[in-house]
Amino acid sequence: MEEVDKILIHALKQVGTEVSEEIDSVRQFSSELIVEAVVRCIRVIDPGLGSTLPTSLPPGMSARFRVGMSLAQACQDIGYKGEIGYQTFLYSNEPEIRSLLMCLVEKLPRESAETSDQPTGKSVVLQRAIAAAIKAQLAVPWLPTNCRLPLHGETQSPAALHNFHVQPLSLPNCSKGPGKKQLKELNDYQRDILPPVTAQPSHHASVVASILEQHTAELSAAQEWDNEWNSQGLLSRLTPQEYQSRKLTRLRKRIEEQLRSAALPSPESAFGGPRSTSDLGELLQAFRASAPSDHILTKGTHFTHTQKFTFTQESAAVTNSIPSRLQSEGDSQQRQQEELASLQQQLQQLCSDVNQLTADMKHMSVTNTQVLDELKQREMGNSEKEEKMQVKKKTIDLLPDADNNLLKLQALVEASAKRVVNLASQWEKHRAPLIDEHRRLKEICSNRDLESSRKLSEIKSLHDKIRVSTEEARKKEEMYKQLVTELENLPQDVSRSAYTQRILEIVSNIKKQKEEITKILSDTKELQKEINSLTGKLDRTFAVTDELIFKDAKKDESVRKSYKYLAALHENCNQLIQTIEDTGTILREIRDLEEQIETENGNKTVANLERILDDYKAIRQENSALAAKVREG
Amino acid sequence: MVVLLSKLPVADSVKLCHRVVDGLCGRQPPCRGDYSATWSLEEWLELLSSLTALFRLAVGNNSSDEEVLAGLSGVGSGGHADTVLSVLRAREEEIRRALLDRTNSISTATLQDFDWQLKLALSSDKISSLHTPLLSLSLDVREDGALRPVTMEMNRDELNTLINSLEAANKVMLQLK
Numbered sequence: 001m002e003e004v005d006k007i008l009i010h011a012l013k014q015v016g017t018e019v020s021e022e023i024d025s026v027r028q029f030s031s032e033l034i035v036e037a038v039v040r041c042i043r044v045i046d047p048g049l050g051s052t053l054p055t056s057l058p059p060g061m062s063a064r065f066r067v068g069m070s071l072a073q074a075c076q077d078i079g080y081k082g083e084i085g086y087q088t089f090l091y092s093n094e095p096e097i098r099s100l101l102m103c104l105v106e107k108l109p110r111e112s113a114e115t116s117d118q119p120t121g122k123s124v125v126l127q128r129a130i131a132a133a134i135k136a137q138l139a140v141p142w143l144p145t146n147c148r149l150p151l152h153g154e155t156q157s158p159a160a161l162h163n164f165h166v167q168p169l170s171l172p173n174c175s176k177g178p179g180k181k182q183l184k185e186l187n188d189y190q191r192d193i194l195p196p197v198t199a200q201p202s203h204h205a206s207v208v209a210s211i212l213e214q215h216t217a218e219l220s221a222a223q224e225w226d227n228e229w230n231s232q233g234l235l236s237r238l239t240p241q242e243y244q245s246r247k248l249t250r251l252r253k254r255i256e257e258q259l260r261s262a263a264l265p266s267p268e269s270a271f272g273g274p275r276s277t278s279d280l281g282e283l284l285q286a287f288r289a290s291a292p293s294d295h296i297l298t299k300g301t302h303f304t305h306t307q308k309f310t311f312t313q314e315s316a317a318v319t320n321s322i323p324s325r326l327q328s329e330g331d332s333q334q335r336q337q338e339e340l341a342s343l344q345q346q347l348q349q350l351c352s353d354v355n356q357l358t359a360d361m362k363h364m365s366v367t368n369t370q371v372l373d374e375l376k377q378r379e380m381g382n383s384e385k386e387e388k389m390q391v392k393k394k395t396i397d398l399l400p401d402a403d404n405n406l407l408k409l410q411a412l413v414e415a416s417a418k419r420v421v422n423l424a425s426q427w428e429k430h431r432a433p434l435i436d437e438h439r440r441l442k443e444i445c446s447n448r449d450l451e452s453s454r455k456l457s458e459i460k461s462l463h464d465k466i467r468v469s470t471e472e473a474r475k476k477e478e479m480y481k482q483l484v485t486e487l488e489n490l491p492q493d494v495s496r497s498a499y500t501q502r503i504l505e506i507v508s509n510i511k512k513q514k515e516e517i518t519k520i521l522s523d524t525k526e527l528q529k530e531i532n533s534l535t536g537k538l539d540r541t542f543a544v545t546d547e548l549i550f551k552d553a554k555k556d557e558s559v560r561k562s563y564k565y566l567a568a569l570h571e572n573c574n575q576l577i578q579t580i581e582d583t584g585t586i587l588r589e590i591r592d593l594e595e596q597i598e599t600e601n602g603n604k605t606v607a608n609l610e611r612i613l614d615d616y617k618a619i620r621q622e623n624s625a626l627a628a629k630v631r632e633g
Numbered sequence: 634m635v636v637l638l639s640k641l642p643v644a645d646s647v648k649l650c651h652r653v654v655d656g657l658c659g660r661q662p663p664c665r666g667d668y669s670a671t672w673s674l675e676e677w678l679e680l681l682s683s684l685t686a687l688f689r690l691a692v693g694n695n696s697s698d699e700e701v702l703a704g705l706s707g708v709g710s711g712g713h714a715d716t717v718l719s720v721l722r723a724r725e726e727e728i729r730r731a732l733l734d735r736t737n738s739i740s741t742a743t744l745q746d747f748d749w750q751l752k753l754a755l756s757s758d759k760i761s762s763l764h765t766p767l768l769s770l771s772l773d774v775r776e777d778g779a780l781r782p783v784t785m786e787m788n789r790d791e792l793n794t795l796i797n798s799l800e801a802a803n804k805v806m807l808q809l810k
Contacts, residue, residue, distance in 0.1 A: 164747070164748035168731070170660075183723065185720075188723065189724065200660060202661040
């Protein structure tokens with residue numbers, strides 16, 4: 001029973017009952033403790049039902065009675081089948097209380113049953129941890145800054161929060177493999193000068209942010225490439241390098257087209273010049289030539305560039321003239337002003353010149369293209385006309401000797417027709433095998449195509465399989481990890497293994513006892529059998545003896561005497577057996593009665609009776625006091 | 634000019650060059666305080682800008698060793714030219730990546746960093762119990778070389794709208810590829 005009581009007390013403590021350390025069995029429970037334990041259990045099982053019940057007994061006797069009644073009713077509502085009433089709580093006896101508490105503890109909702117239904121996974125564990133942390137933080141009351149302890153500093157002071165600032169990091173990349181040999185200079189740098197990654201960012205706070213950012217960038221790049229390769233790259237039947245280079249050229253072409261189309265409509269800008277370039281590199285070279293390299297990349301027009309150019313030139317001129325200016329400081333102010341004015345004038349003039357010139361250039365270029373087109377058309381017309389003229393000239397030459405020439409022409413035509421037929425037959429001869437060959441090759445080609453596509457699909461399915469199995473493995477690993485963490489998080493105060501060991505012991509004990517019981521039963525049966533056979537034998541022997549002696553008794557006097565003795569012996573033996581049996585039954589009855597006495601003693605009947613009497617007296621006193629009050633009133 | 638580098642011993646100049654490259658790649662540039670005894674402010678600025686330009690041009694044009702050394706011909710004795718060259722070769726990949734980044738962020742305003750915080754509004758001036766999650770998103774936008782913080786606060790619907798529009802933009806980007 002002690003094990004059971006320990007489990008019960010542990011469960012009650014978890015529910016929220018305050019059981020003091022000295023109490024380690026149900027026998028020591030007082031009425032107040034029983035009421036508190038039962039009410040707390042009911043509150044957990046059925047909050048609606050339990051919220052109306054008080055956790056402690058009131059001082060008044062009649063109120064106590066009412067509380068006991070309502071508690072008994074609640075227990076029956078929850079589903080307790082045993083006998084229960086107010087007396088169970090007020091005048092407790094151990095076995096009843098134990099069975100009631102066991103029933104209630106069994107009905108407590110199990111947490112493990114809930115958790116096992118939820119979906120598993122690493123993210124779920126993380127989310128649960130986050131939720132728990134947030135809940136704990138929400139439970140902490142907000143305090144003004146002055147009252148904060150260092151314990152609250154982590155969550156409530158804004159000083160601990162840093163902004164997410166990222167700085168590029170330089171990491172030695174070891175995973176490049178042996179194919180790419182590392183430069184000696186790079187090795188030296190990484191060994192001697194490169195600071196550790198925690199010292200690279202200028203603020204210590206951005207170390208974590210930078211590392212996270214770098215990691216995410218690399219990871220997402222790798223994933224994107226993987227996706228693309230699996231979806232498109234595999235189908236293109238190229239090696240990864242070829243695929244990449246093809247993609248690069250395609251992109252280059254696109255950019256070049258975009259740039260050219262953007263540059264063409266505005267020929268006055270500096271980028272309009274290189275129209276005939278055929279390569280992106282050349283185009284970019286052209287850009288570079290026209291736009292001097294700046295610190296900040298700006299998209300400038302030709303105008304801004306020329307302006308900048310003139311300005312720098314002028315500033316150079318100014319710096320050159322510094323020594324001469326030092327000589328005459330008196331009128332330097334005035335001269336500066338004059339110079340400034342003249343320079344500005346010059347600038348304006350130059351600007352307007354440039355504008356005019358660009359407009360002229362535009363105009364000229366347009367007219368130039370027009371003129372070029374016209375020229376081309378004219379040239380084409382010219383050549384056509386020349387051809388026509390030559391044909392006409394020949395016919396005119398042939399006209400004088402018309403008949404002869406006609407015959408000659410006919411002969412020529414016939415000969416050429418014959419030749420054409422001849423060539424056609426020859427061509428047919430050559431063509432047939434070639435066509436056959438072509439067909440054959442085509443067939444082989446299509447066969448190979450089929451095979452390669454089949455292999456491709458195989459590869460794809462293999463890839464899918466690999467992905468699926470890796471995912472499965474990952475899932476299982478996650479589940480394993482989650483289960484391990486859950487196991488670690490489980491309350492350790494109840495030693496599970498001790499319980500299971502105890503249960504196993506009990507089971508083996510029960511088995512042993514069962515064996516013994518069966519042994520005893522078989523023994524009893526054997527004994528019964530023996531007794532039966534012995535009584536039968538006895539009966540038969542007695543009957544035979546009785547008959548024999550009865551026959552002789554008629555003749556002999558002494559034999560008659562012996563017959564009488566025999567009858568008396570038989571009767572006495574019967575009586576003896578009867579007495580022994582009677583003793584057995586009486587002994588059994590005695591044992592039963594003793595047990596009953598023990599249980600009655602366990603029920604604390606006397607003490608309870610005394611308490612009942614006391615309570616009865618208290619109720620009578622209360623009643624009489626009330627009656628007196630009524631009379632007074 | 635790069636000639637100024639010869640005022641420093643070779644070992645120190647290696648460090649300085651690496652710090653210059655660090656600055657070029659977006660990390661902490663070298664500190665003038667460490668070298669104030671060697672160069673005046675004007676010289677310091679000139680040296681920095683010329684070194685940076687040298688590294689940039691050399692990587693951008695894929696210059697060979699000879700070309701770089703020709704550019705460094707003025708530096709002359711003491712092996713300074715070789716140090717600069719070795720630094721250049723060691724950090725070539727990093728510089729190239731930094732230049733590519735610079736080219737990528739060619740538009741007038743580019744996103745430098747972003748950060749978010751999730752807040753739970755418990756109540757407002759009109760409603761005593763609100764319990765609405767709010768996301769405050771802060772973007773660091775680089776505009777003409779200067780950082781400009783942009784901060785906004787969104788509820789769930791607004792956040793969904795933002796995410797949808799960003800996804801649409803991403804789709805357009807993918808089509809360009």
